[in-house]
Amino acid sequence: MTIAVVGGTGPEGSGLALRWARAGETVIIGSRDRERASQTAAKLNQAGHGEVGGSARAVQVSGDENKAACQSAEMIVLTIPFSGHAETLKDLKPALRPGQVLVDATVPLAASIGGRSTRTLGVWQGSAAQQAAELVPQGVSVVAAFENLSAELLHRDGPVDCDVIVCSDDKAAAQKVRALARKIPGVRALDGGKLENARIVEQITALLIGFNIRHKGHSGIRITGLPSESYDI
Amino acid sequence: MTIAVVGGTGPEGSGLALRWARAGETVIIGSRDRERASQTAAKLNQAGHGEVGGSARAVQVSGDENKAACQSAEMIVLTIPFSGHAETLKDLKPALRPGQVLVDATVPLAASIGGRSTRTLGVWQGSAAQQAAELVPQGVSVVAAFENLSAELLHRDGPVDCDVIVCSDDKAAAQKVRALARKIPGVRALDGGKLENARIVEQITALLIGFNIRHKGHSGIRITGLPSESYDI
Numbered sequence: 001m002t003i004a005v006v007g008g009t010g011p012e013g014s015g016l017a018l019r020w021a022r023a024g025e026t027v028i029i030g031s032r033d034r035e036r037a038s039q040t041a042a043k044l045n046q047a048g049h050g051e052v053g054g055s056a057r058a059v060q061v062s063g064d065e066n067k068a069a070c071q072s073a074e075m076i077v078l079t080i081p082f083s084g085h086a087e088t089l090k091d092l093k094p095a096l097r098p099g100q101v102l103v104d105a106t107v108p109l110a111a112s113i114g115g116r117s118t119r120t121l122g123v124w125q126g127s128a129a130q131q132a133a134e135l136v137p138q139g140v141s142v143v144a145a146f147e148n149l150s151a152e153l154l155h156r157d158g159p160v161d162c163d164v165i166v167c168s169d170d171k172a173a174a175q176k177v178r179a180l181a182r183k184i185p186g187v188r189a190l191d192g193g194k195l196e197n198a199r200i201v202e203q204i205t206a207l208l209i210g211f212n213i214r215h216k217g218h219s220g221i222r223i224t225g226l227p228s229e230s231y232d233i
Numbered sequence: 234m235t236i237a238v239v240g241g242t243g244p245e246g247s248g249l250a251l252r253w254a255r256a257g258e259t260v261i262i263g264s265r266d267r268e269r270a271s272q273t274a275a276k277l278n279q280a281g282h283g284e285v286g287g288s289a290r291a292v293q294v295s296g297d298e299n300k301a302a303c304q305s306a307e308m309i310v311l312t313i314p315f316s317g318h319a320e321t322l323k324d325l326k327p328a329l330r331p332g333q334v335l336v337d338a339t340v341p342l343a344a345s346i347g348g349r350s351t352r353t354l355g356v357w358q359g360s361a362a363q364q365a366a367e368l369v370p371q372g373v374s375v376v377a378a379f380e381n382l383s384a385e386l387l388h389r390d391g392p393v394d395c396d397v398i399v400c401s402d403d404k405a406a407a408q409k410v411r412a413l414a415r416k417i418p419g420v421r422a423l424d425g426g427k428l429e430n431a432r433i434v435e436q437i438t439a440l441l442i443g444f445n446i447r448h449k450g451h452s453g454i455r456i457t458g459l460p461s462e463s464y465d466i
Binding site: 118119150153161162165190191192193196197199200201203204206207208210211212214215216217218219220221222223224225226227229230 | 395439444450452453463
C-alpha cells in the first residue's frame, strides 16, 4: 500500500512517515514545495536506514508535491495546521478519486491562528475531520486518527505509549487505518465509532499539550477497562 | 473532612461515597428525598463494612436532604444528571458558604434530555463545571473532577484503572481534590489546568460510553508519557 502524507515535512507527518517506512510501507512525503518534500524524504531514508522489519533493507521514502503524492496513493494522511485545512483540501480535490481513504490527523488548535495550543477552535461541522468529509469528492472515505500521537515520540526509536482512536462512518476504511496504526510499535488501535466522535479525540490533543507544558513530558492516552479483543495490537 | 455527595443515591455518587468511606472519610449522601438518602447510606455502610483502611472498623455514611448535607460539609461533590444541574445549584445556593469546595462530576450527556449517552450537549459557558462556577456564591471554589470514572468499577472491590483529571482556577482547592481522588485505589490524579479545560474532560466520558457500548467494558483513561512526579498517587 502506498501512503501519501500531506504536510509530511512537519514534525507529526514526518514522524508517522518514518514509523510506517520502518514497518515496510511505501510512503510519499507531500508538500506544497516538491523540493522540501524530497529533502524530508532523504532525511527519513537516512534516519530509518537498516531498520525495516528488523532486516538490513533501507527504508524507501520519496517526496513530491501534495497533489502528485495523492494521485499515486491508496491512503492519504493529512497532517497540516488547521489554518490551512480547508484550503489544502480544496486544492487536493482534483487529485482525489473514489476508493481512496483520507485519514485526517488535523487538530483545530487555536494556535493555528495565533491563539493557544491548549485551546481548540469551534468548527461548524463539529471537527476538522468532519470538515474534511464535506470537502472531499464523493467516494473518498474520511477516517479520523493519529491526532493524539506525540510527534517527539514518533521521531524516537522506542515504542509509542499511546492508543490511536479511529473514527469513521466507513467501517472497512477504519479497519485499514487501525491496521496501519498498529504498525507503530507500542500503539494499540481502537474503534472510536462514527466520524462525529472525532470532535472529542481532536480536543484531547489540546488537553495533552497542556499536560506537556505543565509537566514537561510527551503525553499520550490509553483507554483502559475493555476486553483485550477490543484493541487492534 | 466531611464530604457531601449531592445526587449520592445515583450509581456514580454512591460509588464515590463508598470508596471515600472505605478510605476513612466522613461522607454524607445528599438527595432531594431525605429518606432515600438514608437508605443509600445504610446500604453503603453494609457494603463497606469492615474495610476501613484495612481495619475492622465499619464505614460511616449518613444520609440527608441535599441542602442540609451541604451545610455540614467542607467539600460538596455534584453527581447529578445534567438536566437537573442548574436547578440543583440554584436550590443549593443558600446552603453554600465561602471556603467550601464544590466538585463537579457532572457530564452534559445528551441522554439527560432524551438523546444519546455517546453525545454531549453544548453548554453556553463551555462545560457543566463552568456553568456551576457561575451559579455558586462568591468564595465557593469550583473544581471539575471524577467525570471519567466508571460507576460500575467504583462499586466493585478492586482498584479502578483510571486517571482523574482535575481542573480548577483555584490551585489550592484542586490540590485538595487530587488528594481525595488518590484515596480511590488505582486512581492517579493529574492537574488538568484551568476550569475551562473541564469541557474536554467531560466530553471524554461520552467517548468512553461509546467504547463501553461497542465492546461491553467499563472503560477509563490513563495519561501516559509524563514524569512520575506529575501524578498524585
